[in-house]
Amino acid sequence: MSEGTHTIIDRSDVAAVNTGAKSKGELYVKKEKIYPKNVSGIYRRLKWIIMAITLGIYYITPWIRWDRGPIAPHQAVLLDMAHRRFYFFFIEIWPQELYFVAGLLVMAGVGLFLVTSVVGRAWCGYSCPQTVWTDLFIAVEAFFEGDRNARMKLEAAPYGLRKLAIRFAKHLTWLLIAVATGGAWIFYFADAPTLLKELLTGQAAFIAYGTIAVLTFTTYVLGGLMREQVCIYMCPWPRIQAAMLDEDSLVVTYNDWRGEPRSRGTKKSKAEGLVAGDCVDCNACVAVCPTGIDIRDGQQMECITCALCIDACDSIMEKLDRPKRLIEYTTLRDYNHNMALATAGGNGINPLLVRMPQGGFVDGVKHFNWHTVFRPRTFIYMGMWSLIGLGMLIALLTRDHLRINVLHDRNPIAVKLSDGSMRNGYTVKLLNMQPDGRSVTLSIEDLPGSEMTVAGMEDKKGRSVEIPLEPDKLANLHVFVSVSPQLLKPGKSQFKIVASDFRVGSTAVYDATFDTEGVSQ
Amino acid sequence: MSNNKRDLDHISGVETTGHEWDGIKELDNPMPRWWLWTLYATIVFAIGYTIVYPAFPGLTTNSKGLWGWSSRGDIEQTMAGVAEGRKGVEDKIAAADIAAVMADPEMKAFAVSAGGSTFKVRCAACHGSGAQGAVGFPNLNDDDWVWGGKPDQIVATIAHGVRAVDGATRQSQMPAFGAGVLKPEQIAQVANYAWTLSGGKAEDEAAAKAGQQVFADNCAACHGDQGQGNQDMGAPKLADQIWLYKGSVADIAAQVNNPKHGVMPAWEPQLGPVKVKELAAYVISLGGSK
Numbered sequence: 001m002s003e004g005t006h007t008i009i010d011r012s013d014v015a016a017v018n019t020g021a022k023s024k025g026e027l028y029v030k031k032e033k034i035y036p037k038n039v040s041g042i043y044r045r046l047k048w049i050i051m052a053i054t055l056g057i058y059y060i061t062p063w064i065r066w067d068r069g070p071i072a073p074h075q076a077v078l079l080d081m082a083h084r085r086f087y088f089f090f091i092e093i094w095p096q097e098l099y100f101v102a103g104l105l106v107m108a109g110v111g112l113f114l115v116t117s118v119v120g121r122a123w124c125g126y127s128c129p130q131t132v133w134t135d136l137f138i139a140v141e142a143f144f145e146g147d148r149n150a151r152m153k154l155e156a157a158p159y160g161l162r163k164l165a166i167r168f169a170k171h172l173t174w175l176l177i178a179v180a181t182g183g184a185w186i187f188y189f190a191d192a193p194t195l196l197k198e199l200l201t202g203q204a205a206f207i208a209y210g211t212i213a214v215l216t217f218t219t220y221v222l223g224g225l226m227r228e229q230v231c232i233y234m235c236p237w238p239r240i241q242a243a244m245l246d247e248d249s250l251v252v253t254y255n256d257w258r259g260e261p262r263s264r265g266t267k268k269s270k271a272e273g274l275v276a277g278d279c280v281d282c283n284a285c286v287a288v289c290p291t292g293i294d295i296r297d298g299q300q301m302e303c304i305t306c307a308l309c310i311d312a313c314d315s316i317m318e319k320l321d322r323p324k325r326l327i328e329y330t331t332l333r334d335y336n337h338n339m340a341l342a343t344a345g346g347n348g349i350n351p352l353l354v355r356m357p358q359g360g361f362v363d364g365v366k367h368f369n370w371h372t373v374f375r376p377r378t379f380i381y382m383g384m385w386s387l388i389g390l391g392m393l394i395a396l397l398t399r400d401h402l403r404i405n406v407l408h409d410r411n412p413i414a415v416k417l418s419d420g421s422m423r424n425g426y427t428v429k430l431l432n433m434q435p436d437g438r439s440v441t442l443s444i445e446d447l448p449g450s451e452m453t454v455a456g457m458e459d460k461k462g463r464s465v466e467i468p469l470e471p472d473k474l475a476n477l478h479v480f481v482s483v484s485p486q487l488l489k490p491g492k493s494q495f496k497i498v499a500s501d502f503r504v505g506s507t508a509v510y511d512a513t514f515d516t517e518g519v520s521q
Numbered sequence: 522m523s524n525n526k527r528d529l530d531h532i533s534g535v536e537t538t539g540h541e542w543d544g545i546k547e548l549d550n551p552m553p554r555w556w557l558w559t560l561y562a563t564i565v566f567a568i569g570y571t572i573v574y575p576a577f578p579g580l581t582t583n584s585k586g587l588w589g590w591s592s593r594g595d596i597e598q599t600m601a602g603v604a605e606g607r608k609g610v611e612d613k614i615a616a617a618d619i620a621a622v623m624a625d626p627e628m629k630a631f632a633v634s635a636g637g638s639t640f641k642v643r644c645a646a647c648h649g650s651g652a653q654g655a656v657g658f659p660n661l662n663d664d665d666w667v668w669g670g671k672p673d674q675i676v677a678t679i680a681h682g683v684r685a686v687d688g689a690t691r692q693s694q695m696p697a698f699g700a701g702v703l704k705p706e707q708i709a710q711v712a713n714y715a716w717t718l719s720g721g722k723a724e725d726e727a728a729a730k731a732g733q734q735v736f737a738d739n740c741a742a743c744h745g746d747q748g749q750g751n752q753d754m755g756a757p758k759l760a761d762q763i764w765l766y767k768g769s770v771a772d773i774a775a776q777v778n779n780p781k782h783g784v785m786p787a788w789e790p791q792l793g794p795v796k797v798k799e800l801a802a803y804v805i806s807l808g809g810s811k
Contacts, residue, residue, distance in 0.1 A: 409651075411651030412651045412653035415662040415809070417664050417665075418664050419762065420762040423663075425808065478806070480808045
């Protein structure tokens with residue numbers, strides 16, 4: 001190193017705002033504003049890409065069209081609350097099938113376990129809406145107010161025309177983003193083009209405007225004003241993740257086995273014969289941190305593993321011509337191994353034990369290895385995830401589009417007729433879950449001497465009745481079943497109410513009960 | 522304890538109220554700002570609220586508020602809205618006869634539902650909440666009708682009642698045969714015979730046989746020679762399994778000796794023709810009409 005570090009790098013005068021465990025004793029800490037410094041690098045680029053994809057999915061999805069024929073809406077993804085249907089491309093779900101949604105949530109949960117066990121809190125760092133929107137809001141802030149130092153200067157400056165103008169523009173942009181966020185949400189619940197037209201002409205339902213207002217408020221407050229406070233104080237995931245991580249999970253780690261002891265003047269230390277680690281204490285990692293922590297304090301709850309400190313540190317290491325990844329994604333196992341090498345001398349960390357004199361590291365130092373990703377735990381999670389997914393897929397593909405539900409009349413349960421026969425009434429619900437009308441045969445089985453009449457179709461009597469079903473509708477029938485006195489058995493008799501569509505061979509069976517008890521008179 | 526000097530708690534550096542209990546002092550922290558703001562906001566809201574809404578009691582009435590809102594007016598408006606919404610189909614029901622009501626899906630759905638709720642209020646006390654009836658009060662679910670089970674007949678029965686104060690009411694009177702018309706043994710004979718008409722086994726075969734003549738002389742005029750009844754006269758069918766005043770030889774004898782007669786009010790004067798049709802639609806929907 002021919003030059004002093006002072007000449008190449010900017011040293012940030014910054015201290016971690018959120019020191020977590022260090023600030024013991026205080027239950028309430030006043031919020032301190034964080035001014036994350038702009039940074040560029042591979043992880044910053046990755047975050048931009050993921051932001052573009054996630055926001056793109058969120059905003060564009062409701063506008064994708066999907067032809068479902070004349071009777072169903074043509075929106076690819078639609079939660080139709082009014083008609084109680086959930087459309088997802090080729091899938092149509094009725095409220096009775098909401099377990100598919102529950103299954104999806106279980107898959108999302110297991111997926112989160114899987115991701116966390118492999119790459120730690122990647123969800124927090126890259127794809128959590130709180131992170132994505134906060135990132136976007138910080139980008140807007142940096143656009144109007146400039147980078148970290150300019151923002152701090154503006155904050156300290158008295159309110160003048162310029163400051164007011166800049167602040168106004170920033171908050172206005174934030175609010176516009178927030179309105180667009182809330183606005184996009186409601187398009188998932190109604191036909192998007194129609195709703196947009198109604199929204200703009202003031203004809204949409206109050207609930208639409210109310211939802212937009214609430215989501216505008218939450219987006220603005222959570223993404224613009226509260227930011228890291230949401231992650232640190234409101235979100236349960238930072239607490240849960242501790243149980244998800246193991247020593248083979250990749251987490252953002254400061255490699256103090258090569259960074260310590262920190263030295264601001266390496267040249268000077270060298271001249272004095274002191275051992276100096278790679279960390280030059282420039283605080284770049286602290287300055288870029290969106291949650292205001294110092295990663296060098298070790299893994300901590302406040303860290304959302306956005307990896308921006310890796311980018312920041314890498315750029316410094318590059319300038320200093322030292323190996324990159326002083327801060328890196330590494331596993332606790334590797335870290336402990338390397339730490340053991342560096343402390344083998346018994347006198348604290350000695351980076352000379354892991355460093356080669358000509359640069360680079362000794363052979364014993366462990367680096368990231370793909371094998372850590374594939375271990376029993378991740379295989380189990382993957383297996384669970386795929387099994388649930390496969391099970392749901394099979395259930396989805398083989399599900400029946402004809403269903404029956406029966407409710408026995410209970411007041412009165414049984415009615416005695418003048419010829420001595422006994423009659424029970426049933427509310428029969430037939431679900432035609434296909435987009436075409438059809439005729440279904442409703443019949444009673446295993447009940448000797450029985451005869452059926454359907455209210456409204458009294459002309460058709462007998463053991464079975466043809467019921468016309470409208471497309472994608474539920475038919476609500478009142479069915480009377482009577483048993484002749486000669487074949488009447490006292491008490492409860494089990495029988496079947498069967499709905500069959502012989503053309504497509506689908507059958508729905510309900511195990512019903514015929515009861516002679518509870519007869520008045 | 523209290524003096525003009527500020528008493529600071531040395532651990533937290535916060536001023537105390539100066540009150541002390543067993544060495545424990547109360548800190549005098551300021552209210553959280555959000556809490557104070559909320560309080561001020563509620564005060565502002567309360568002032569506005571008392572101006573636009575009724576708020577202050579007077580001697581005879583209360584302040585009406587700028588908007589003139591009242592909960593009574595609110596419910597009146599709601600009910601007017603409900604009536605407005607019902608008007609269309611109610612007008613159609615008023616203009617149609619019961620057969621037309623039952624044939625039209627919209628009218629039928631409305632009438633059955635509306636009739637069901639009227640039934641719970643007006644009819645359930647005697648006929649039961651499920652119209653299952655009780656001793657002396659006919660079961661409306663079954664297919665046995667004293668005054669006829671055709672839709673028109675049901676409407677007429679509900680409209681004018683049974684033995685009610687109404688010019689067109691259903692009127693029938695079975696004589697008290699125990700009051701000097703038949704001798705007790707004749708009553709026992711005819712009761713045994715009537716019981717066999719519905720397929721029952723007579724308690725006394727000989728009496729039942731003798732009862733046949735008593736029946737032909739005294740009962741067949743109304744109840745028919747086979748006990749088939751006569752709906753025009755309101756004479757119940759005896760040759761079936763349904764007995765309004767319980768079915769047994771003793772019960773029949775009691776009814777012959779000194780008959781009970783049920784009364785149903787005429788509902789049309791109280792409820793109007795639309796509600797009567799709705800009630801009939803509900804009764805028909807129970808499945809026994811024919």
